[in-house]
Amino acid sequence: MAIPDKWGTGTLWGDGRLWVKPFGSNPYVLVVEQVPQRVAVEIAYDGGGDFYIDSLSLMTRAAPQIEQRYQAYFDASVGERVALEIGYSAGDDFRIDNLRVIGRSQHKRNSG
Amino acid sequence: MALRNQIPESDATYPDPELGVNLRASEEELKPGEARLMQNVVFNAGTRSRKGSSRVNSSSLGAFKCLGGHKYYYGGASPTSKRLIAYGTKISVLSDAGSETNLTSSMTTGKDTHFLTWPVTDKVYICNGTDELQEYDGTTFQSESTVVGSSQVPGNSSNPPLRMMAPILDRMMGITSNGIERTDPRVGSVWSKGSSWATLRPIRGGMFTALYPFTLRGTDSLYPGIIACQSNAYYVITGTMFGSDVTAASASNDDASIKLLSTNVGTSSPYSMESVPGVGLFWFTSDRNVFWLPEGSLVGRFVGDKLQSNGTTPGIESANLAQLGQVWMKFFYPYLVLAIPVGNDAYATTQFWLDIRTLINDPGRGPVWYGPMTGQSVGRAWVETQNGDNALRGGEGNSSNGMFVYQLQAPNVFTDAQGTTDTNISCLYRTPYPDFGAPSRGKYVQNVNADLFMPTGTATCRLYDLDGPLGSASPFTAL
Numbered sequence: 001m002a003i004p005d006k007w008g009t010g011t012l013w014g015d016g017r018l019w020v021k022p023f024g025s026n027p028y029v030l031v032v033e034q035v036p037q038r039v040a041v042e043i044a045y046d047g048g049g050d051f052y053i054d055s056l057s058l059m060t061r062a063a064p065q066i067e068q069r070y071q072a073y074f075d076a077s078v079g080e081r082v083a084l085e086i087g088y089s090a091g092d093d094f095r096i097d098n099l100r101v102i103g104r105s106q107h108k109r110n111s112g
Numbered sequence: 113m114a115l116r117n118q119i120p121e122s123d124a125t126y127p128d129p130e131l132g133v134n135l136r137a138s139e140e141e142l143k144p145g146e147a148r149l150m151q152n153v154v155f156n157a158g159t160r161s162r163k164g165s166s167r168v169n170s171s172s173l174g175a176f177k178c179l180g181g182h183k184y185y186y187g188g189a190s191p192t193s194k195r196l197i198a199y200g201t202k203i204s205v206l207s208d209a210g211s212e213t214n215l216t217s218s219m220t221t222g223k224d225t226h227f228l229t230w231p232v233t234d235k236v237y238i239c240n241g242t243d244e245l246q247e248y249d250g251t252t253f254q255s256e257s258t259v260v261g262s263s264q265v266p267g268n269s270s271n272p273p274l275r276m277m278a279p280i281l282d283r284m285m286g287i288t289s290n291g292i293e294r295t296d297p298r299v300g301s302v303w304s305k306g307s308s309w310a311t312l313r314p315i316r317g318g319m320f321t322a323l324y325p326f327t328l329r330g331t332d333s334l335y336p337g338i339i340a341c342q343s344n345a346y347y348v349i350t351g352t353m354f355g356s357d358v359t360a361a362s363a364s365n366d367d368a369s370i371k372l373l374s375t376n377v378g379t380s381s382p383y384s385m386e387s388v389p390g391v392g393l394f395w396f397t398s399d400r401n402v403f404w405l406p407e408g409s410l411v412g413r414f415v416g417d418k419l420q421s422n423g424t425t426p427g428i429e430s431a432n433l434a435q436l437g438q439v440w441m442k443f444f445y446p447y448l449v450l451a452i453p454v455g456n457d458a459y460a461t462t463q464f465w466l467d468i469r470t471l472i473n474d475p476g477r478g479p480v481w482y483g484p485m486t487g488q489s490v491g492r493a494w495v496e497t498q499n500g501d502n503a504l505r506g507g508e509g510n511s512s513n514g515m516f517v518y519q520l521q522a523p524n525v526f527t528d529a530q531g532t533t534d535t536n537i538s539c540l541y542r543t544p545y546p547d548f549g550a551p552s553r554g555k556y557v558q559n560v561n562a563d564l565f566m567p568t569g570t571a572t573c574r575l576y577d578l579d580g581p582l583g584s585a586s587p588f589t590a591l
Contacts, residue, residue, distance in 0.1 A: 070563070070588040070591065072562070086540070086572070094526070100561045102561060103555050
């Protein structure tokens with residue numbers, strides 16, 4: 001089967017939307033200019049013909065800033081070990097998927 | 113802009129609580145993957161709120177606590193079922209719509225009530241440790257002596273009443289003050305009574321406290337059995353023939369035996385004995401731990417150590433010793449729910465959930481518990497999983513809330529029904545205490561980032577170090 005020149009809904013290559021196009025060693029490349037924290041891909045095909053996926057790879061780099069959906073601000077100096085207590089009592093569905101502290105190690109405590 | 117000496121990416125993320133709650137370890141000893149507190153949360157593809165409860169009957173049946181509950185499945189080729197509840201002096205049928213049909217109001221009030229459906233007769237049998245054995249066939253509710261005019265019915269006349277029953281082959285066995293009595297083959301009305309051979313007696317002092325069916329595994333065979341407990345011992349009862357006539361003076365066709373397995377581990381909590389398919393039998397011990405007898409094995413072990421709290425959160429060490437009879441355990445996939453009365457409570461007010469899926473799929477993690485689960489006051493619980501049913505039910509344990517039956521772990525419910533009130537489930541999840549790779553240095557916390565799913569309301573975050581909480585909780589705001 002001949003590889004089509006390009007697949008997608010956009011009008012121009014490189015316009016920042018979704019494109020699939022024969023590219024380099026990979027027959028098809030999808031260009032997505034987003035900065036997610038975690039990435040999953042969903043492949044769909046309803047062309048009616050035979051379809052299989054030989055390999056799937058992600059070309060990306062880590063962005064300098066972690067993007068997460070919620071933030072609690074503290075600006076606090078604490079001890080050597082830190083635990084977090086998360087509370088929720090709004091009576092609805094609630095889920096924690098990822099929990100990360102943004103801070104630094106600082107001067108030695110209890111020295112001397 | 114990055115902070116100087118910023119906590120590195122690899123250390124900054126708190127691991128998921130895949131190992132569950134550990135109330136016993138010190139803050140320093142908590143392992144990555146454990147949690148100090150999982151109040152009303154479980155780890156199930158994310159750390160998430162447990163499911164709540166809804167009521168079956170919308171209005172109270174009176175100022176009573178639930179004494180027993182059971183779904184009676186019967187009917188053979190035309191299967192049907194009825195939900196039976198005991199409260200006050202009553203045994204009643206409670207429909208899915210919450211309407212009550214009273215079967216009797218003549219039970220002695222306030223007695224813990226046990227039900228046993230016996231497929232041999234397709235009837236359900238009811239005992240409460242005081243009254244005569246009762247039976248119900250879905251139409252007629254009656255005292256057992258009414259059936260045959262028998263003088264051999266426990267609780268009839270001066271016969272010691274039954275406290276709990278269990279089936280084995282073509283018999284029922286039951287606990288009385290004599291020991292463990294048994295029926296004639298395939299009848300529920302003729303029981304042994306202080307027999308020199310048919311009545312099984314304990315080796316240690318004190319009465320039997322609980323019975324539960326249990327299959328023994330031999331080299332090439334399975335053997336029917338019953339695990340019988342005293343408060344400080346457990347036994348296995350087995351055999352293939354249990355006597356032709358249990359009222360006879362001497363035995364015929366009897367090879368039943370009772371064997372002592374432990375002189376230290378027993379139970380004072382008959383409602384806590386629960387079987388988990390493919391895993392084994394669990395019960396709450398009189399010294400307030402959870403004992404696991406793996407399927408087919410007669411060698412068990414304790415699995416509740418992580419629930420013995422050394423901190424301010426009450427664990428199983430706080431179970432009310434005067435109310436151990438109110439402890440219950442029920443398996444409803446994927447959790448084995450342990451419910452205990454804490455402190456001075458007279459009914460179960462705190463639950464801990466054992467993750468059976470993890471126990472089976474990843475036994476190397478050891479027992480993974482979640483909890484404490486607070487906000488419910490369920491005194492009895494039972495599972496309804498036949499004829500298209502799939503629900504865990506509970507009966508209210510606090511008479512002040514009124515007699516209600518609930519669906520527990522109700523899908524998409526995040527409030528708890530307690531009497532006529534629905535209360536939001538209060539989630540508190542506290543992580544372990546990592547040092548972020550710099551154990552000798554204090555930390556400056558700028559903020560905490562999280563991926564949360566919460567359609568309504570606001571979650572809060574509070575910092576703790578080894579000395580305790582630091583300031584008040586801060587709200588999470590969307591980025």
